[in-house]
Amino acid sequence: DAVVTGFAIDHRKVAPGTIFGAFQGGRVNGEDFIPAAIAAGAIAVVARPEARVEGAAHLADPQPRRAFAHLAAQFFRPVPDTIVAVTGTNGKTSVAEMTRQIWRIAGFSAASIGTLGVTTPDESVSTGLTTPDIVTFLATMAGLSREGVTHVAYEASSHGLTQFRNEGLRVAAGAFTNLSRDHLDYHADMDDYFAAKMRLFGDVVDAGGTAVIWADVAWSDRACDAAAARGLALLRVGERGDGITLLARTPGHLGQTLQLRHAGQEYAVTLPLIGAYQAANALVAAGLVIATGGNAAAVFDALGRLQPVRGRLERAAITATGAPVYVDYAHTPDGLSAAIAALRPHVAGRLITVFGAGGDRDPGKRAPMGEAALAGSDLVIVTDDNPRGEDPAVIRAAVLRGAPGAQEIGDRRQAIAAAIAEAGSTDIVLIAGKGHEQGQIVGAGENLRVLPFDDVSVARECAGQMAGMNP
Numbered sequence: 001d002a003v004v005t006g007f008a009i010d011h012r013k014v015a016p017g018t019i020f021g022a023f024q025g026g027r028v029n030g031e032d033f034i035p036a037a038i039a040a041g042a043i044a045v046v047a048r049p050e051a052r053v054e055g056a057a058h059l060a061d062p063q064p065r066r067a068f069a070h071l072a073a074q075f076f077r078p079v080p081d082t083i084v085a086v087t088g089t090n091g092k093t094s095v096a097e098m099t100r101q102i103w104r105i106a107g108f109s110a111a112s113i114g115t116l117g118v119t120t121p122d123e124s125v126s127t128g129l130t131t132p133d134i135v136t137f138l139a140t141m142a143g144l145s146r147e148g149v150t151h152v153a154y155e156a157s158s159h160g161l162t163q164f165r166n167e168g169l170r171v172a173a174g175a176f177t178n179l180s181r182d183h184l185d186y187h188a189d190m191d192d193y194f195a196a197k198m199r200l201f202g203d204v205v206d207a208g209g210t211a212v213i214w215a216d217v218a219w220s221d222r223a224c225d226a227a228a229a230r231g232l233a234l235l236r237v238g239e240r241g242d243g244i245t246l247l248a249r250t251p252g253h254l255g256q257t258l259q260l261r262h263a264g265q266e267y268a269v270t271l272p273l274i275g276a277y278q279a280a281n282a283l284v285a286a287g288l289v290i291a292t293g294g295n296a297a298a299v300f301d302a303l304g305r306l307q308p309v310r311g312r313l314e315r316a317a318i319t320a321t322g323a324p325v326y327v328d329y330a331h332t333p334d335g336l337s338a339a340i341a342a343l344r345p346h347v348a349g350r351l352i353t354v355f356g357a358g359g360d361r362d363p364g365k366r367a368p369m370g371e372a373a374l375a376g377s378d379l380v381i382v383t384d385d386n387p388r389g390e391d392p393a394v395i396r397a398a399v400l401r402g403a404p405g406a407q408e409i410g411d412r413r414q415a416i417a418a419a420i421a422e423a424g425s426t427d428i429v430l431i432a433g434k435g436h437e438q439g440q441i442v443g444a445g446e447n448l449r450v451l452p453f454d455d456v457s458v459a460r461e462c463a464g465q466m467a468g469m470n471p
């Protein structure tokens, strides 16, 4: 009979009338906070059957995160009509953002939710995580609907999928971009990581929905199998794709032309973005919009008007000698290879790559990141990228094991300055790993600090100083 006033997964956010979700976490056990949540006014607790709940209703479920999500989704209503989700190791933010842009060009009020935060027609607000917690996620969806947003594309990270952070909504289509090494500190192995991603097709996308799958990577066929096993419609995209077939791709100076086939018709698109990886993301975004009713000709036309995604092959500066400096969010071995491959056709001289690996994240990807950088670059400078709770020198040493002979400059500003000073007129500088990020995260727990740092601004400052414009 009680009136539900809200939902919370953190006992500190419980108010009278709240339904509290008590989950076993990686750090602490949320069940320990059940008495405190009830004391604060929780009227019901969603928890495992074996949890102790006294003084409030016990909504017992062996998968309490899932049960909580489906209950909360009935509270946070209405939500936008058309919702799509993107998973994959790399490209989620780009696809979500491009999908939002294509919808906007078609005249819809559209938003995206992901690493860049919540982006609406009016503003962009950070949430701190790629996939926010379930309460923030559902409340955001309801809030967007109140603002008149009808179309939302969101990023489904493997952490988010494993922890049921985005459930309970009608998701009309889901996309899979690729799978490669990342997050093996959290997932047992690549199969486990893939299985986490495939919850998107197995559970989250609506029965009767569509799976949009990039067809040109090793895991594509398994992703198709997972979607087909659920009975989803398949829209395969890429050179091997039969939904949107990439017939030819020709890099140009500031962009590329794509020759496509869809439903028996051929299309020529001039994409104002460089790199095979950006073409792939744009086509997956096009697939999501077409899968949810978009007119194909209009969608392919919109690709010609896409704006760059922040921090993804963003041209930050031109050095005094005339070398372009690019900032890219590559933070996996595959991402680095993709960013380097994107720039290669544009390099007449040397490619100078500056990057590091994050602390408290999959240590096994560090040496392979070094290898990827060394394989594609003419000069590599290994620096720091969010050391968090680790000793930055230890992280750099691990990266350097994959990149013997690379320079080591821990201070990221000095590393960027050195790369820019080194670049001659025919060279290109790539600064990888932080993209849009606005800070360097050092320390952990109570000692965690975020030191303001923006690769784009630092690149501009260094290039300006070299040119003597900004002594």
Ligand SMILES: CC(=O)N[C@H]1[C@@H](OP(=O)(O)OP(=O)(O)OC[C@H]2O[C@@H](n3ccc(=O)[nH]c3=O)[C@H](O)[C@@H]2O)O[C@H](CO)[C@@H](O)[C@@H]1O[C@H](C)C(=O)N[C@@H](C)C(=O)N[C@H](CCC(=O)O)C(=O)O
Pocket: 009, 010, 011, 012, 021, 022, 023, 024, 025, 026, 027, 028, 029, 030, 031, 033, 128, 129, 130, 131, 132, 133, 134, 157, 158, 159, 160, 163
């Ligand atoms: C490893 C991981 O994903 N952890 C996330 C997860 O924590 P958890 O469920 O293990 O929670 P916990 O801290 O052990 O606490 C357990 C439960 O007790 C509750 N609690 C806790 C303390 C308290 O005083 N009272 C209380 O009620 C918590 O709300 C939680 O429900 O749920 C928390 C609440 O939503 C998140 O803040 C936390 O993100 C941490 C900070 C994090 O760094 N996550 C990163 C790795 C992450 O999620 N990244 C992905 C992927 C990025 C990518 O795309 O590559 C992302 O989606 O951002």
Ligand SMILES: Nc1ncnc2c1ncn2[C@@H]1O[C@H](COP(=O)(O)OP(=O)(O)OP(=O)(O)O)[C@@H](O)[C@H]1O
Pocket: 088, 089, 090, 091, 092, 093, 094, 095, 115, 130, 155, 177, 178, 277, 278, 280, 281, 311, 312, 313, 328, 329, 330, 331, 334, 335, 336, 338, 339, 435
């Ligand atoms: N389709 C792709 N194939 C390979 N690499 C890609 C692809 N898309 C993006 N990348 C690389 O990954 C980087 C991050 O891209 P993006 O932010 O779109 O991915 P993400 O999946 O959202 O990442 P995160 O896991 O941090 O949320 C890019 O800067 C680029 O270097």
Ligand SMILES: N[C@H](CCC[C@H](N)C(=O)O)C(=O)O
Pocket: 130, 331, 357, 358, 359, 361, 385, 386, 433, 434, 437
């Ligand atoms: N979503 C990714 C972002 C990594 C970005 C990089 N700058 C780092 O800190 O490792 C993660 O949390 O693993």
Ligand SMILES: [Mg+2]
Pocket: 092, 093, 094, 114, 115, 116, 130, 155
């Ligand atoms: Mg992202």
